[in-house]
Amino acid sequence: MIEMPEATTIAKQMNAELVGKTIASFGRGNKTHKFLWLNRPDEEYAAILPGLRVTSASSFGRSIYLNLGDHMLWWSDAGGKLLYHAPGDKLPKNYHLGWEFTDGSALTFALQMWGGVKLLDKSEFGEIPNEEIGTPPLSPEFTLERFDEMLDAYPEKTSKGIKGFLVATGYAIPDPIHGLGNAIVQDILFNAKLSPKRKTPDIAPEERQRLYDAIQSTIAEAIELGGRYDEVDLYGQKGRYVRLMDSKTNGTPCPNCGTDIQKISYLGGACYLCPQCQN
Ligand SMILES: [Zn+2]
Numbered sequence: 001m002i003e004m005p006e007a008t009t010i011a012k013q014m015n016a017e018l019v020g021k022t023i024a025s026f027g028r029g030n031k032t033h034k035f036l037w038l039n040r041p042d043e044e045y046a047a048i049l050p051g052l053r054v055t056s057a058s059s060f061g062r063s064i065y066l067n068l069g070d071h072m073l074w075w076s077d078a079g080g081k082l083l084y085h086a087p088g089d090k091l092p093k094n095y096h097l098g099w100e101f102t103d104g105s106a107l108t109f110a111l112q113m114w115g116g117v118k119l120l121d122k123s124e125f126g127e128i129p130n131e132e133i134g135t136p137p138l139s140p141e142f143t144l145e146r147f148d149e150m151l152d153a154y155p156e157k158t159s160k161g162i163k164g165f166l167v168a169t170g171y172a173i174p175d176p177i178h179g180l181g182n183a184i185v186q187d188i189l190f191n192a193k194l195s196p197k198r199k200t201p202d203i204a205p206e207e208r209q210r211l212y213d214a215i216q217s218t219i220a221e222a223i224e225l226g227g228r229y230d231e232v233d234l235y236g237q238k239g240r241y242v243r244l245m246d247s248k249t250n251g252t253p254c255p256n257c258g259t260d261i262q263k264i265s266y267l268g269g270a271c272y273l274c275p276q277c278q279n
Contacts, residue, residue, distance in 0.1 A: 001079035001113060004136060004179030005222035005241060006231045007059040010082055013234040014057035014066060017084055021101040022053045023068070029095035035114035036096055045119055049099065060128050061136035061178025070122050074129055077169065078115025083108050084234045133170030134178035137219045142177075147212045150175050151200050162203065162211070163189065163196035164267050179219070182269050183228060186245035188218045195278045196264075196271045245272035 002010070026049040028042065038045065052068035059065065064075040064082070075082065085091055087104030095108040097117060109117060120129055135142045135150070153175050154165045166185045168176045180188070189196050192214035194207060203211070222228060227239030230246075244255060247270070250263045254274035264271050 001062075001077075001181045001183070002064070002075065002082075002115075002231065003062050003181040003184050003228070004059075004219055005184065005225075006227040006233070006239065007062045007064050007075075007179070008223045009227045009239065010234050011057045011059035011064050013084070014054075014064070017234065018054045018066070018101075018107070019056060020054065021103060021105065022051065023049045024100045024102045025050055026097075026099050029091075029098050029108065029110070031094050031096050031110070033096050033111045036111045037114075037116040037118075039116070039118040039120070048119060060132055061134065062181065063128075063132060063178075065128070067122075072120045072122050072129075074116070074118045074120055075109075076116045076118065076129075076131075078109075078111065078117065080112040080115060081108075081110045081232055081236070082234065083110075083232075083236055131170070132178070133174070134176040136178045137180070137215050138223075142216075144209065144212050147177075147215075148208060150177065151203070151208065154200055160267065161197040162194060162200055163271065165200055166215075177215070180215070183230070183243065183246070184218060184222060186272050187243055188214045190245045190274060190278060191218055193277050193279065195273060196266055198279075245274075247272070 026045045048071065052071055054066060055069055056067045057065065058067065066073040083092065085106045085108065091106060091108055092110065095110040097109045099107045135146060151165065155173060163185060166177060166180050166188065167182055170176055192211040194211060222241040225240040226233060227241060229238050229240065229242045232238055245261060249261050250272055251260055254261055254277055257274065257276045259274055259276035261272055262275050
């Protein structure tokens with residue numbers, strides 16, 4: 001899935017590559033996908049998009065926005081490859097959605113898992129779509145005080161551990177952190193020395209501070225390195241952020257203490273952790 005480090009990287013690259021280009025056409029690729037959500041019929045995308053010019057690209061947590069004057073394309077909760085193709089480049093064999101520009105360049109999106117690519121009329125909202133709920137790390141609003149309030153407001157704090165809170169989206173809770181997914185959260189919890197199963201009421205103030213710091217520093221590092229090594233950027237290049245806790249490091253020594261990294265199943269997904277360092 002595209003998480004905040006990848007969304008930030010791709011939006012930055014789109015901003016440098018696509019601004020000023022005019023969309024010539026929109027269409028489906030050669031593949032269909034059950035979990036690809038568009039908010040309008042295809043005909044409306046095909047009717048509205050041609051002639052629109054890219055004015056900027058931006059991101060919010062793990063969402064990517066391609067701003068097209070008074071319209072916007074919005075990749076929300078999406079996973080997959082969003083790729084740029086220079087004029088004359090061959091398009092990938094498999095993709096789900098494609099946009100051609102008048103200069104012959106193109107953008108394709110190949111969905112993995114699930115995701116939405118919505119076309120919005122910007123006259124209906126301000127800088128970000130109305131449905132975007134939550135606070136992204138590294139934003140001025142994401143202070144330690146704010147983080148404390150969010151933790152205190154977590155409605156499921158008695159039944160789900162801290163991992164559930166970190167990956168929750170606006171569909172699940174009213175006040176989520178925007179941008180984290182199951183991948184980067186493993187490293188955040190390792191850096192914070194907290195088990196994914198820790199119940200939020202049991203997390204002491206100094207641990208909250210450690211967790212807040214780990215969110216900020218881990219996300220900043222992954223953005224600095226162009227996203228995670230198991231995801232690609234706008235040019236199909238892998239990110240340089242190598243995850244500490246994932247399937248590849250399972251069973252290898254913890255970088256801190258040498259204990260074998262363990263895999264556990266928790267909240268519908270795999271977690272990788274150091275049983276010695278993370279409590
Ligand atoms: Zn360890």
